[in-house]
Amino acid sequence: MRIRPAYYSPLRHVRQLIRLFVYATMSAMSRPHSYDPIARYYDQAHGEIEEDIGMMQTFAQETGGPILEVGVGTGRVALPLAQAGYDVVGVDSSQEMLEMAARRQQGMSLDNRVKWVQADFRDFELDSRFPLIYCAYNTFLHLIDEQDQLNALRCWRRHLQPDGHLVLDVENPELFAITEADGSIELSASYEDEETGNLVHVLRSGWADFADQVIKMNIFYDEVDAEGVVRRIATTFPMRILFRRELSLLLRMAGFERLNFFGDHQLSPWQSDSPRLIVAARPTKR
Numbered sequence: 001m002r003i004r005p006a007y008y009s010p011l012r013h014v015r016q017l018i019r020l021f022v023y024a025t026m027s028a029m030s031r032p033h034s035y036d037p038i039a040r041y042y043d044q045a046h047g048e049i050e051e052d053i054g055m056m057q058t059f060a061q062e063t064g065g066p067i068l069e070v071g072v073g074t075g076r077v078a079l080p081l082a083q084a085g086y087d088v089v090g091v092d093s094s095q096e097m098l099e100m101a102a103r104r105q106q107g108m109s110l111d112n113r114v115k116w117v118q119a120d121f122r123d124f125e126l127d128s129r130f131p132l133i134y135c136a137y138n139t140f141l142h143l144i145d146e147q148d149q150l151n152a153l154r155c156w157r158r159h160l161q162p163d164g165h166l167v168l169d170v171e172n173p174e175l176f177a178i179t180e181a182d183g184s185i186e187l188s189a190s191y192e193d194e195e196t197g198n199l200v201h202v203l204r205s206g207w208a209d210f211a212d213q214v215i216k217m218n219i220f221y222d223e224v225d226a227e228g229v230v231r232r233i234a235t236t237f238p239m240r241i242l243f244r245r246e247l248s249l250l251l252r253m254a255g256f257e258r259l260n261f262f263g264d265h266q267l268s269p270w271q272s273d274s275p276r277l278i279v280a281a282r283p284t285k286r
């Protein structure tokens, strides 16, 4: 027989559980999307990155459109593709990132070539089937557990035309850099905010958990006003450490074959010390 402490009351226990459940649900509902708070800063910190755009254009020339980008963000890659004449659909779950994309689109005469869809990319349903679907700039690493990775890949496969291409572009894990991810904070960029003229410092801290193959990332945007007062916007998200063999296995489990691995945005063959882990895969024949 278990001895309960004197203050044990089953009713209180149930009430506590209900409170915990309500708290967990409320905080999950009210917790902002990881990208919502930083959407305003995203383009100024990452908007200049262009090296992957040419690569996606090469794939687009091979496949034609329409093109689907999952995790489209502010349209950094999708908009140049639309400007090059392709019809593009961009899916993202962050309303703020999509608003930035729509704002960025203003002034570009794209007719109706771009469509923004707010949805979770692990499970959505669109009417169209695409010859090219891509997931750029480490976005696939936001999926931490295998079930989410497989759900997403299967969902994207359903949206591919029978001989379409799926392209994923993630960082090639570098063990040395990962072992250095010990939580220390480093300054990764500083720039003048275009709207306010304030100085913004971008600080990052990564904490590697080898057992779970995850790096817990904390990103801080410190905006310093004219009086020197700092306003900090912080976000945190885990990033999966993903190796080539595991990615290959996931893709095969999700119904892909003819996997071609590349090691950089010039599409050089992948090697163990390549900077990128880029894969182009085709759906298996049904």
Ligand SMILES: C[S@@+](CC[C@H](N)C(=O)[O-])C[C@H]1O[C@@H](n2cnc3c(N)ncnc32)[C@H](O)[C@@H]1O
Residues within 6 Å of the ligand: 035, 046, 070, 071, 072, 073, 074, 075, 076, 077, 091, 092, 093, 094, 097, 119, 120, 121, 122, 136, 137, 138, 139, 142
């Ligand atoms: C690293 S950003 C990349 C944005 C853009 N593709 C680029 O290359 O600049 C990742 C994007 O994925 C989105 N995202 C993360 N998890 C998502 C999910 N489960 N469903 C839909 N979008 C998601 C985020 O909101 C964010 O906009």
